[in-house]
Amino acid sequence: MRIGVLTGGGDCPGLNAVIRAVVRKGTKVYGNEFLGFRDGWRGPLENATMPLGVEQVRGILPRGGTILGSSRTNPYATDDGGQRIRDNLAELGVDALIAIGGEDTLGAAAKLHSEGLPVVGVPKTIDNDLGATDYTFGFDTAVNIATEAIDRLHTTAESHHRTVVVEVMGRHAGWIALHSGLAGGANVILTPERPFDLDQVCEYIEERFRSQYSPIVVVAEGAVPAQAHEVTQTDRLDSFGHVRLGGIGQWLADSIEQRTGKEARAVVLGHIQRGGTPTAYDRVLATRFGLHAVDAVHDKDWGQMVALRGTDIVRVPLAEATAKIKTVPAARYAEAEVFFG
Amino acid sequence: MRIGVLTGGGDCPGLNAVIRAVVRKGTKVYGNEFLGFRDGWRGPLENATMPLGVEQVRGILPRGGTILGSSRTNPYATDDGGQRIRDNLAELGVDALIAIGGEDTLGAAAKLHSEGLPVVGVPKTIDNDLGATDYTFGFDTAVNIATEAIDRLHTTAESHHRTVVVEVMGRHAGWIALHSGLAGGANVILTPERPFDLDQVCEYIEERFRSQYSPIVVVAEGAVPAQAHEVTQTDRLDSFGHVRLGGIGQWLADSIEQRTGKEARAVVLGHIQRGGTPTAYDRVLATRFGLHAVDAVHDKDWGQMVALRGTDIVRVPLAEATAKIKTVPAARYAEAEVFFG
Amino acid sequence: MRIGVLTGGGDCPGLNAVIRAVVRKGTKVYGNEFLGFRDGWRGPLENATMPLGVEQVRGILPRGGTILGSSRTNPYATDDGGQRIRDNLAELGVDALIAIGGEDTLGAAAKLHSEGLPVVGVPKTIDNDLGATDYTFGFDTAVNIATEAIDRLHTTAESHHRTVVVEVMGRHAGWIALHSGLAGGANVILTPERPFDLDQVCEYIEERFRSQYSPIVVVAEGAVPAQAHEVTQTDRLDSFGHVRLGGIGQWLADSIEQRTGKEARAVVLGHIQRGGTPTAYDRVLATRFGLHAVDAVHDKDWGQMVALRGTDIVRVPLAEATAKIKTVPAARYAEAEVFFG
Amino acid sequence: MRIGVLTGGGDCPGLNAVIRAVVRKGTKVYGNEFLGFRDGWRGPLENATMPLGVEQVRGILPRGGTILGSSRTNPYATDDGGQRIRDNLAELGVDALIAIGGEDTLGAAAKLHSEGLPVVGVPKTIDNDLGATDYTFGFDTAVNIATEAIDRLHTTAESHHRTVVVEVMGRHAGWIALHSGLAGGANVILTPERPFDLDQVCEYIEERFRSQYSPIVVVAEGAVPAQAHEVTQTDRLDSFGHVRLGGIGQWLADSIEQRTGKEARAVVLGHIQRGGTPTAYDRVLATRFGLHAVDAVHDKDWGQMVALRGTDIVRVPLAEATAKIKTVPAARYAEAEVFFG
Structure with missing residues (x-):
């Protein structure tokens, strides 16, 4: 044959x-x-x-x-x-x-x-x-690469008392975010399945800062804020009119920095995951x-x-x-939530 | 509580x-x-x-x-x-x-x-x-460490036209050998579940050498030759009476070198796997x-x-x-055998 | 004391x-x-x-x-x-x-x-x-992380016949770009010491595509085009007015895609290097x-x-x-140029 | 040409x-x-x-x-x-x-x-x-591989309160042992340049155990005890007459276990270093x-x-x-000795 x-x-x-x-x-x-x-x-x-x-x-x-x-x-x-x-x-x-x-x-x-x-x-x-x-x-390779990156970012976050937002792959499903976030000890994990509340995210971040450690937020590229209108043109430009938006990771870092008054940085892992x-x-x-x-x-x-x-x-x-996409079930997300904050 | x-x-x-x-x-x-x-x-x-x-x-x-x-x-x-x-x-x-x-x-x-x-x-x-x-x-960590070692040993085997025997953990079950051998592209995988025939091993090795590449043998620490009496005191000592046996990996390398007339080396991964x-x-x-x-x-x-x-x-x-041990089933071993030689 | x-x-x-x-x-x-x-x-x-x-x-x-x-x-x-x-x-x-x-x-x-x-x-x-x-x-750690990323990106570039631009650290000196570009087998390396000519960069890229392989461009974050006016507001916004500029890496990928008519992607390594x-x-x-x-x-x-x-x-x-900064000398850059294209 | x-x-x-x-x-x-x-x-x-x-x-x-x-x-x-x-x-x-x-x-x-x-x-x-x-x-690759192995072995040593001896390459010069030992935080480093005193080695080991941590000994394959006659046939065979000697690493682990009364294990990195x-x-x-x-x-x-x-x-x-070999100078060894014990 x-x-x-x-x-x-x-x-x-x-x-x-x-x-x-x-x-x-x-x-x-x-x-x-x-x-x-x-x-x-x-x-x-x-x-x-x-x-x-x-x-x-x-x-x-x-x-x-x-x-x-x-x-x-x-x-x-x-x-x-x-x-x-x-x-x-x-x-x-x-x-x-x-x-x-x-x-x-x-x-x-x-x-x-x-x-x-x-x-x-x-x-x-x-x-x-x-x-x-x-x-x-x-998938396992992508999760390992993201986890190694998160491992590295913990020490830089702590040395500078800043939030680090790590944007990982996942347009429609948050599996990479969930697994790498769990494996990397993230303080918040945001997935496309569940629109996130920015205020709640910032509360987790403040809680983490109170523990003397610094927060790591893992966000899937397809995650969106519950209040979608929050991503406005104003957010995309700084006071000098300079461009500041790359994707959800950068938007989130900017928003967190603005709301918490503490430095936040975004890292977009992109193609090295694949x-x-x-x-x-x-x-x-x-x-x-x-x-x-x-x-x-x-x-x-x-x-x-x-x-x-x-x-x-x-x-x-x-x-x-190929009939339907497999998304992260609520029970699996709830497992990870135990570690938020 | x-x-x-x-x-x-x-x-x-x-x-x-x-x-x-x-x-x-x-x-x-x-x-x-x-x-x-x-x-x-x-x-x-x-x-x-x-x-x-x-x-x-x-x-x-x-x-x-x-x-x-x-x-x-x-x-x-x-x-x-x-x-x-x-x-x-x-x-x-x-x-x-x-x-x-x-x-x-x-x-x-x-x-x-x-x-x-x-x-x-x-x-x-x-x-x-x-x-x-x-x-x-x-288990996954051990398999990855063994696989990385096998990746490294391929190039050294080929540069010197020699057989490299890699001894991995597994006293009673060959899972680490099976998975790391499959992942590392081993030419023979030997597990405790199935006593091996040294002649057959040497045939696979000769077949590999004919392809211009060099053989990698992955052996679980608990693997044994079918002809158990072959591991004699004579094998353990060289012609000067010097000690030559560490474990099954070293014995195998010595036996392969003797039978094929081509250099063979053993690497025992040991505790770095755990x-x-x-x-x-x-x-x-x-x-x-x-x-x-x-x-x-x-x-x-x-x-x-x-x-x-x-x-x-x-x-x-x-x-x-805890009632019984889970060993490698014959069907799983047969999957790997496709790549032998 | x-x-x-x-x-x-x-x-x-x-x-x-x-x-x-x-x-x-x-x-x-x-x-x-x-x-x-x-x-x-x-x-x-x-x-x-x-x-x-x-x-x-x-x-x-x-x-x-x-x-x-x-x-x-x-x-x-x-x-x-x-x-x-x-x-x-x-x-x-x-x-x-x-x-x-x-x-x-x-x-x-x-x-x-x-x-x-x-x-x-x-x-x-x-x-x-x-x-x-x-x-x-x-420095050595940063260069290794960047090199591993470049190693990974080669296969993705080749599978998709696209250019991958890797932005590494180096605001005033191109050492990380030079060393990781040399170690990773980059086809073009751009450093702050030497403003680059976009046409020349695209020529190297076309030369590489002719060899059946795909180009990797390593660019220091502080590198600038010789024709600085080329980075205009127009480049920063696409035809829908959407934001497209992150830094020099993204600008370069966009410019290369536009000029060569072949897909180009940017990866910004950012804080994982440190x-x-x-x-x-x-x-x-x-x-x-x-x-x-x-x-x-x-x-x-x-x-x-x-x-x-x-x-x-x-x-x-x-x-x-602390009197003066150590930049990449012309002779060291020339060593790398042998591999361009 | x-x-x-x-x-x-x-x-x-x-x-x-x-x-x-x-x-x-x-x-x-x-x-x-x-x-x-x-x-x-x-x-x-x-x-x-x-x-x-x-x-x-x-x-x-x-x-x-x-x-x-x-x-x-x-x-x-x-x-x-x-x-x-x-x-x-x-x-x-x-x-x-x-x-x-x-x-x-x-x-x-x-x-x-x-x-x-x-x-x-x-x-x-x-x-x-x-x-x-x-x-x-x-050399740098070998040192990194040895260092990663030592990193891994620290946790296993501590979990079991045992000494781990890591044998690295270096027949005539101790550079790999020196650098990987320094980088891996070894508690004793033994090189061919300087015959070692087993009693002194055991003192460092006991000192380390008193600190609640467990000792890692890095030994070059060419290192020898100052009292060379100590490596006797008796050491090579256990009380059942079983073979116990592979190389200096195994001999050292056996000797340490015997003298300190605490478990010691040897890991021989071998060809994965090259x-x-x-x-x-x-x-x-x-x-x-x-x-x-x-x-x-x-x-x-x-x-x-x-x-x-x-x-x-x-x-x-x-x-x-090619006139003469470059060995580890006494001053470089003394740098490392600060961390012994």
Whole structure:
């Protein structure tokens, strides 16, 4: 069997580990051949391919990013996208496709499958917000990087008696904020699931200052104040009319400094959370996902996605898997609240 | 309520995170008071205590080890151990005990509970070999440290065209070897669950050398050769009568060098796997265990242990929890075998 | 002898290592007593003190920040600042002062010394821009943190075929940019010493893209374009009037994206460069500075600062030490230029 | 000009950074061509070569080991070694040789130069024991790895009230022990330069235990007891006749446990100190060495070696450079002794 592999969406530590596991097991155990598609759905749409065999996957296990490249190309952006992909795969002699990606990539895979394409999915979201799986690879790496940053920022906060606001990834779900905030000993954690009250945040901060220590606030990039109108143009400009707003982290630091009268600084971790070598946890999970994905192809179990449940890798229908986002439940947030202030 | 806390057995990254979570939640949410017992069961046996409040647990979240100290003291080593502990707790006004430890510590806790002591357990084993929980804290840290070491050793192996044998922890279960071997891209992984065939190991090594790369063998300290008689006194001494055996890692390196005629070196990771700051995963898991343990105390759910199932923290009877060891199942080992050679 | 110790200016990994070495050697070898002054010059100005002995410095060697706290308080902001400090020291029975800080802190120390205060200085600048010493502690830590971030960003840049701009510290000198750019394999390094030509930067970027790899630009926060008028209000606002400017890093990413027509992203490392545990290099250098500073006090060699020359710790007059900033010489920048493009 | 490059001796983080800098600058600035020789002197002796150009050195900066391979082959082991190398270089059209290595590799280079070979050297020793240069690359990485291990071991020592002995590299010079011991806060540091007194070591250990903390002993692999006869066969075997000796670290732990009556454990760091990604310091130093080595070739300054003096890269005669080993001076050891006990 000849199997195509592609990676779509934002990059994520562990993608290469999936690719390697797919190719190593497919080649050795099932005698498959592989073809790499470049840059997500752009690959099969435009016949952008690369060789993919045991030689190509040597040494990539510890490397971040994806040797296949990635993009956010949507195959259904043009009417004939699905047809072109089917035609191209037929022409290239590709019998099946393994699509590694997030909501968008797997959504397209589900649609292609419903149109008859033999496809198997591997879930990827650094934000850990896919409902069908306990965890996704990349998340653990992002949480560790954020936690190390928070560890470092504690000492600088305390030496200067200032608040440090750390903005982490998480547009729609606060998992990275929750886990890195818990692991880093944050004094406030703000997530997109729950609009925050700035007065309450400042109370936690004052409480922390009274303990002789300095506050760390971890905020997901998608968090918003309960009083959304508070983010006004006035907040965005200082008294000299200079620009002061980057994102929610900077806005929060400015607002806290203004209300508490004590220095506050923002640090926006950004892309360092998603690059570089994966943690052991992510390497193992990504490797297992890859092994089980190629098993699903062998079983011709099309339209399925691999997923983690407890310590087992299971299969779930692609359509179901991308149906809804997994947000932080109230009970999990309440666990963290014990440490606020 | 006045709650005693103790940590027993080998140290493990995350112990302090448990203690901190117990004290922070108990104090803030339930109004509990806490008393620290020193050095595991020695504490309540000998009335060795230390103050334990919010002040004592500040800043300990990222620190390895345990501020309470640990020991392998067995309260039932003397006939009256159980009675002395009950008397001492009564005298100190301690209403309940949270025991954090592995098989031995929790086994004693189960026995004390059966004799009427109000006790709640928190599982701790760096080897991840307790059956009642998906994972234990400390394991992820150990696996990451071993994986980083393996990453480093790959380049040294290849520069010198030699085999490197890495001995990791795991006396009775091969979880650390399995996960770090998978994550580190090992060419052979040897675990206690499955006696290994030295000839087969050497075949994998030769296969690897043919690929122009150099082999890494990850071996759990408890792994044994299928032909146990092979570890003879002769192997232990070289032709000058000099000592050459440290443990299974050194024996394996010597045996591989002898059989393949190519240089082999052993690295024994030892205690660096169990010391130092916990990973984010372990800090979160340990913190959640602590929070749920103090909830169990509040519920007077004596004789229970907290455990991880999927992403949930649940309670399981102490007696059941320590009943049998969790070893690496054949299916999990087979996943890794795909990468051998 | 009773010796006061203070730390001033921005925090820096290694400050605690200096304090520990001063106290350990002074106590053990010279029989000194110590008094900690809080928050830089605010301490002696306002009699804000804390106990400082062997107990207080236990365990602080690997910790970032400063247990004494810091501030940018200038003792000469009020006319009688110098006199108040001398009076307070006399009242507290403090015979000598060790001032650990950068240009401002040591400038004040030099002035106080010229007015008769027995003071010894320890240089501290994370930017490595003090002329009198080969290196200062904190710099190596900052360079390592920036290098690790660059390592991580390479894979994300390549997976998405985009430029990543990394903004590092360095307002007046480009040492962190130079060293982390060299160590991280940056394709362009921009420093404050040399205004950059945006067209040239974009040429290097296009050259890099032609090689199938993706460009990393490392820019010091104080770097400026040769055509300074290019940073106009128009650049700061996008076509919707939304704010887009954070600092030079964001401006550069926006400008590169506009000119090359290819995605570019900025990452601003900020305070994570100056917090957290010091590298071994910084711990050793800071420790040696502390040991030699207390020797200088013992020798009553007032008005001197310790400094690194080759592998030796020497003494230089405070006045001379703070006279001029050490910038990146053209020859060192030229070394890095070999790797541009 | 066509330049051969080889790496000899034990591997060392930074070797690839040297190779990359040599090739990048030689190609871009001087228009040189390069040829890689495999496995140290074996390459030119046996005409074992590999292509070496800008493509081959892409991405190797952060990688440990050496893409050229290494060996301890001595070209003068056979009478005609020098002649064969000269013949082979002539046949391959190689005009000059850059030899990267330690005492042995550079010693051979010096001899070949004296016989007329146009050769330039780059010093490499992880032990930092070459007299002609302030530092060599690889050393900083080794010290950081050892320091991180010591950081981790502190908590495990304290939790169990035991002594931990950490054996680090350093057969003839104690630089790694000195620096990692200072940086890690060791309570005793033992180096090859100064035979140690076991009674004195045990006194420091007892002193440390009295402070409620636990001792860490850092010992270089080449350290020896002052009473050498103390290492007897009896010490090597326990009362059951079981083997107990690995190296000095294990012997020391056993001896300490026996004398103090308190548990002691040994950790032997071994090869993890020399593998893996170099620190930023080592990458910068190695890169600068490479740049300056190719300059020396361009200048036809044969028989020279690059070296670090302060912050400058200079050239020194190969013959002189390898003349004597650089050991830890008494004054540097005395700095560390302040922290013993």
